[in-house]
Amino acid sequence: xxxxxxxxxxxxxxxxxxxxxxxxxxxxxxxxxxxxxxxxxxxxxxxxxxxxxxxxxxxxxxxxxxxxxxxxxxxxxxxxxxxxxxxxxxxxxx
Amino acid sequence: xxxxxxxxxxxxxxxxxxxxxxxxxxxxxxxxxxxxxxxxxxxxxxxxxxxxxxxxxxxxxxxxxxxxxxxxxxxxxxxxxxxxxxxxxxxxxxxxxxxxxxxxxxxxxxxxxxxxxxxxxxxxxxxxxxxxxxxxxxxxxxxxxxxxxxxxxxxxxxxxxxxxxxxxxxxxxxxxxxxxxxxxxxxxxxxxxxxxxxxxxxxxxxxxxxxxxxxxxxxxxxxxxxxxxxxxxxxxxxxxxxxxxxxxxxxxxxxxxxxxxxxxxxxxxxxxxxxxxxxxxxxxxxxxxxxxxxxxxxxxxxxxxxxxxxxxxxxxxxxxxxxxxxxxxxxxxxxxxxxxxxxxxxxxxxxxxxxxxxxxxxxxxxxxxxxxxxxxxxxxxxxxxxxxxxxxxxxxxxxxxxxxxxxxxxxxxxxxxxxxxxxxxxxxxxxxxxxxxxxxxxxxxxxxxxxxxxxxxxxxxxxxxxxxxxxxx
Numbered sequence: 108x109x110x111x112x113x114x115x116x117x118x119x120x121x122x123x124x125x126x127x128x129x130x131x132x133x134x135x136x137x138x139x140x141x142x143x144x145x146x147x148x149x150x151x152x153x154x155x156x157x158x159x160x161x162x163x164x165x166x167x168x169x170x171x172x173x174x175x176x177x178x179x180x181x182x183x184x185x186x187x188x189x190x191x192x193x194x195x196x197x198x199x200x201x
Numbered sequence: 202x203x204x205x206x207x208x209x210x211x212x213x214x215x216x217x218x219x220x221x222x223x224x225x226x227x228x229x230x231x232x233x234x235x236x237x238x239x240x241x242x243x244x245x246x247x248x249x250x251x252x253x254x255x256x257x258x259x260x261x262x263x264x265x266x267x268x269x270x271x272x273x274x275x276x277x278x279x280x281x282x283x284x285x286x287x288x289x290x291x292x293x294x295x296x297x298x299x300x301x302x303x304x305x306x307x308x309x310x311x312x313x314x315x316x317x318x319x320x321x322x323x324x325x326x327x328x329x330x331x332x333x334x335x336x337x338x339x340x341x342x343x344x345x346x347x348x349x350x351x352x353x354x355x356x357x358x359x360x361x362x363x364x365x366x367x368x369x370x371x372x373x374x375x376x377x378x379x380x381x382x383x384x385x386x387x388x389x390x391x392x393x394x395x396x397x398x399x400x401x402x403x404x405x406x407x408x409x410x411x412x413x414x415x416x417x418x419x420x421x422x423x424x425x426x427x428x429x430x431x432x433x434x435x436x437x438x439x440x441x442x443x444x445x446x447x448x449x450x451x452x453x454x455x456x457x458x459x460x461x462x463x464x465x466x467x468x469x470x471x472x473x474x475x476x477x478x479x480x481x482x483x484x485x486x487x488x489x490x491x492x493x494x495x496x497x498x499x500x501x502x503x504x505x506x507x508x509x510x511x512x513x514x515x516x517x518x519x520x521x522x523x524x525x526x527x528x529x530x531x532x533x534x535x536x537x538x539x540x541x542x543x544x545x546x547x548x549x550x551x552x553x554x555x556x557x558x559x560x561x562x563x564x565x566x567x568x569x570x571x572x573x574x575x576x577x578x579x580x581x582x583x584x585x586x587x588x589x590x591x592x593x594x595x596x597x598x599x600x601x602x603x604x605x606x607x608x609x610x611x612x613x614x615x616x617x618x619x620x621x622x623x624x625x626x627x628x629x630x631x632x633x634x635x636x637x638x639x640x641x642x643x644x645x646x647x648x649x650x651x652x653x654x655x656x657x658x659x660x661x662x663x664x665x666x667x668x669x670x671x672x673x674x
Contacts, residue, residue: 109559120558121513122520122538123551133555136612140556143613146502147572157574159581161390161404161629164437169430181297187527194522196534 109137203231203360206413207269207420210363214258214268221258221268224363225251225312228270232315232361237337239346239355240315241275244282247314254312264310265424271306272362274353275316276323276399277408279303286399287321287331287349290545293525300397301429302366302408309424317352317365321547322516323373323401325349326618327609330549335606339381340644344603347377347618353411354381358645364412364421368398370405371504372598372622375634378411379647380603382636384418384664385411387622389654390629391436393422394429402511403434405504405626415635415665419443422657438655446658447665452486454663456650457591461497465620470601471646474638478595478648478667485670487663492587492594499576500624505616506560506573507627512550513557519545552612581628585653593659594651597621598634602644621649631657635664637671 114130114137125133179192188195202224205213213219225247232240244250247270254268273279276286278296285291303313320330328336328351336351338344339359346355350367354374357365358381367374369387378385386409393408400406410421426440458479466472479489521527521541528540546554560569587594598621609615625632631654634647648667652659668674 113559114555117555117558117562120562121551121554122517122542123546123554124539124543133552136552137555137559139611139613140505140552140616141559143616144502144506144556144560144569147499147506147576148568150496150499150572150576152572152575152579155575155578155582157571157578159578161434164391168433177297183523184297185294185525186523187521187525196522196537197532199534 109134109141203227204413205363207266207364207417210269211267215263221251221254221270221312222248224268225270225314228362229314235359235361236342237339237355237359237361238334239318239336239352239359239361240272241285241318241333241352242283243315244313247312250314251312254310257310262310264308265420266306267310269311269363270314271311272315272317272353272356272365273303273313274350274365274367275319276368277303277366278397279313282316284316284399285332286323287319287333288546288550289332290519290526291524292332296397298397301394301431302425303397305424315362317350317356319352320349321550322399322512323349323368323370324512324549324553326372326376326615327604327606328352328377329606330547332547337606338603341603343605344644345380345606347380347603349373350411351377354378354383354385357381357383357411357413364410364417366408367411368406368408369626370401370508371626372619374409374411375598375622375632375647375649376618379598379634380645382645383411383413384415384633384635385409386418386422386633386657386660387625387631388422388426388657389436389631391434392631392655392657393425394432394435396429396431400515402508403515404511405508415661415668416444416447419447419661436655441658443658443661446662449662449666450486451482451663451666454487454593455490455591456482456487457490457492457587457594459492459494459497459587459594459596461494462596462621465498466597470640471597471599474640474646474648475595475597478637481667481671482595485666490591492590494580494583494587496576496580497624500580500627501616501620503573503576503580503627504619504623505556506569507577509553509557510561510570511557513554513561516550516554577627580624584624584628584630588653592652593663596649596651598647598649602640602642602646625651630654631660633660633664635667637667
């Protein structure tokens with residue numbers, strides 16, 4: 108059983124905010140989902156190599172040669188707030 | 202002419218029986234009159250691009266997709282165009298670069314004229330979680346088109362385009378294709394570049410075509426496939442000539458059937474359609490071979506651990522600082538993060554972020570994430586072994602016909618939609634859904650075939666045969 112305290116902790120980790128009502132709904136839903144995921148607990152596996160990666164034949168890394176990428180203006184073009192070519196946020200030190 | 206596919210449209214354009222502008226305009230008009238809500242936006246320059254392509258064709262260009270109007274899912278970037286992944290978070294996002302898949306299609310002359318609705322960040326199985334509202338099934342407006350590529354599949358099934366691109370992380374191409382009477386393939390992981398595709402679960406996501414015929418699908422996948430140095434997980438295996446696998450018979454082909462999958466079908470509508478497919482295959486000279494893949498029923502819980510874990514990490518980038526959306530009331534940095542994410546993400550996305558952070562948090566990491574990865578390794582090994590004894594594996598694509606809109610109230614119920622599709626994502630193998638018959642409610646039903654890594658050609662061989670010889674053909 109997942110607790111309200113755990114839900115609040117996950118909310119912090121996830122940088123999300125729920126209302127009390129949403130948290131209560133979440134608690135019920137989450138129990139169902141976690142129970143569903145917990146089906147794997149009974150399965151026996153031993154010594155499987157879980158370090159595998161999905162691709163089979165990855166190329167060698169490409170040559171370390173600089174080539175044009177996005178410009179500074181392009182990189183910040185979608186920022187909700189920008190200032191002198193930088194992402195802009197409220198002052199963090201008083 | 203709206204029902205035409207890639208091959209026919211290209212041929213007609215090259216023979217001057219049709220122009221790209223005419224067919225693009227016809228689709229745009231159809232979209233304007235459509236009640237499906239399959240399309241989020243028709244690009245403002247669509248007809249200009251079509252006219253430019255007509256000129257290029259007049260001067261001798263004959264690319265594999267010359268003049269063909271194609272719709273892309275709303276998570277695929279084209280420079281200068283909006284791409285929002287069905288989310289309020291990215292409502293105003295404009296791509297600064299073009300995805301490799303879009304560029305490859307443009308190089309072959311495609312007219313990318315619209316973007317299709319989808320479940321928010323591809324998280325859903327009904328195209329019901331989009332910020333832009335629900336999409337409806339072209340065969341019955343009271344039913345879901347499936348998801349998350351429901352807008353793409355409904356556009357193909359509803360003749361709003363020649364073909365569409367989808368993405369598939371747990372079944373998001375094959376399930377909606379099955380529900381909308383279309384052909385959909387999830388290629389081998391690494392076959393198609395993910396560069397410029399908005400990430401959900403990076404180790405499972407693949408782009409693939411949703412088309413009106415198997416041949417169109419083969420044509421389009423051939424264009425999309427190949428190594429891309431901008432995606433280090435794209436594979437160097439040479440791309441096969443997929444159309445060379447068409448118009449063959451299936452005599453002697455070994456079709457694997459998995460008893461644990463047959464158990465999963467008990468009590469579901471798909472069992473009858475699956476049995477009908479088995480009869481069809483044997484009647485035409487294929488051989489059914491029982492193969493075993495242990496723990497198939499656990500592929501789904503494994504998926505719902507791994508995919509949210511990756512999603513929670515991938516979606517951390519949406520912080521109210523970099524990507525367009527920021528909550529207006531946020532007064533400090535912490536509030537910018539929290540309030541922007543709380544306002545910008547929908548319910549299902551938040552649920553999966555929470556679930557992902559849960560399975561990754563200390564105390565649960567071993568029990569969930571590590572255990573899931575071990576099971577994934579085992580499933581993959583078993584699947585590879587199974588292919589020693591058969592050419593392809595047969596499975597249903599879906600539990601049955603498309604469900605009624607609003608029928609999935611409980612999240613776990615909705616997750617069950619992927620029960621037959623996730624194993625291909627978890628093991629990385631390619632899988633295709635091909636329309637097979639009409640179900641008891643007169644809705645289309647697709648059947649699924651899986652092949653070993655990079656053997657998409659086998660899928661096209663058997664799917665093409667099914668398409669051409671199934672009942673009613």
